[in-house]
Amino acid sequence: MKTFFAEEQERHDPKSFLSSGAPKPNPEVPERTTRLLAGAKAAGCSIERPKSHGLRPIAAIHTSEYIEFLQRIYARWRLIDGSSAEVIPNIHPIDRHGTYPASAVGQAGYHMADTSCPISEFTWESACWSAWTAISAADDVQAGASSAYALCRPPGHHAFADVAGGFCFFNNSAIAAQRLVKSGSRVAILDVDLHHGNGTQGIFYRRSDVLTVSIHADPVRFYPFFWGHADERGEGAGLGSNLNLPLERKSGDEQFLAALSAACRRVEAFAPDTLVVALGLDAFEGDPFGGLSVTTDGFARIGEAIAELRLPTVIVQEGGYICDALSDNLTSFLGGFSAKHSI
Numbered sequence: 001m002k003t004f005f006a007e008e009q010e011r012h013d014p015k016s017f018l019s020s021g022a023p024k025p026n027p028e029v030p031e032r033t034t035r036l037l038a039g040a041k042a043a044g045c046s047i048e049r050p051k052s053h054g055l056r057p058i059a060a061i062h063t064s065e066y067i068e069f070l071q072r073i074y075a076r077w078r079l080i081d082g083s084s085a086e087v088i089p090n091i092h093p094i095d096r097h098g099t100y101p102a103s104a105v106g107q108a109g110y111h112m113a114d115t116s117c118p119i120s121e122f123t124w125e126s127a128c129w130s131a132w133t134a135i136s137a138a139d140d141v142q143a144g145a146s147s148a149y150a151l152c153r154p155p156g157h158h159a160f161a162d163v164a165g166g167f168c169f170f171n172n173s174a175i176a177a178q179r180l181v182k183s184g185s186r187v188a189i190l191d192v193d194l195h196h197g198n199g200t201q202g203i204f205y206r207r208s209d210v211l212t213v214s215i216h217a218d219p220v221r222f223y224p225f226f227w228g229h230a231d232e233r234g235e236g237a238g239l240g241s242n243l244n245l246p247l248e249r250k251s252g253d254e255q256f257l258a259a260l261s262a263a264c265r266r267v268e269a270f271a272p273d274t275l276v277v278a279l280g281l282d283a284f285e286g287d288p289f290g291g292l293s294v295t296t297d298g299f300a301r302i303g304e305a306i307a308e309l310r311l312p313t314v315i316v317q318e319g320g321y322i323c324d325a326l327s328d329n330l331t332s333f334l335g336g337f338s339a340k341h342s343i
């Protein structure tokens with residue numbers, strides 16, 4: 001399997017992060033890609049540089065005003081007297097029916113859901129390459145590869161069509177899925193990150209042509225709080241095309257694999273041509289977020305179960321934070337997947 005990776009993704013280097021109101025170092029650090037790249041190599045992947053794809057495939061998912069915001073906000077922010085070193089919002093609209101703000105501060109609040117996605121000098125460049133990495137992997141599968149791994153950073157699944165959040169700017173999994181849809185493929189997205197894929201859900205919530213399924217820690221007391229509950233099933237034409245499988249905190253391999261079995265049955269019923277896996281490794285028992293208790297061996301079993309769907313598969317990296325086993329967890333997932341995957 002090819003791994004797609006661009007070094008430009010390492011230039012985004014967020015410093016700050018508020019957790020339960022307390023300032024903390026941002027855990028979405030460039031070192032993640034070093035660890036993940038080592039994990040992909042250990043699984044036998046060849047490394048390939050993605051192509052740049054311009055803004056058109058990104059604009060198939062994200063609004064033009066949001067794309068322009070991400071491109072220009074850092075330079076505009078620096079012109080504000082006394083502004084912070086990174087773009088961080090301090091005011092948000094309580095609903096989105098008011099006037100679109102003209103000011104940098106107003107737009108930051110409009111387009112950024114929380115404080116975990118600070119924007120600095122190189123955020124735009126890294127976010128574009130992250131999206132292009134996912135697109136290149138999707139194109140590889142569309143061209144006939146049975147699977148491809150997109151080593152994306154920053155991650156994407158918390159980004160909505162016009163809102164950043166949870167370390168995410170462009171929704172790489174959604175962009176990859178839309179790329180495949182445009183090529184005539186019927187697509188399901190299976191999100192196994194610790195956190196609910198709220199941005200992905202939001203993007204496809206009223207669509208019936210893309211199935212979104214997410215397994216995650218119960219958001220009742222966990223990020224992203226407002227989404228990820230079992231009764232969110234889609235709306236309008238999309239009703240029934242979204243499945244959330246929240247797990248109790250600290251659930252381990254057996255509970256995760258039972259939910260994955262239900263997820264895979266739903267994917268099979270949808271009968272997609274191509275699968276996009278939003279691969280978070282932060283469900284790991286030793287991940288700093290500590291939400292679930294999946295083991296390193298558990299990731300191999302998750303990979304095996306997904307492989308048994310026998311679908312062309314684009315694997316898109318989402319979360320998974322610095323811990324001793326981060327590389328091994330990726331190797332374990334890719335190894336389990338590759339051992340069982342055939343189409």
Ligand SMILES: [Zn+2]
Nearest residue numbers: 193194195319
């Ligand atoms: Zn996560």
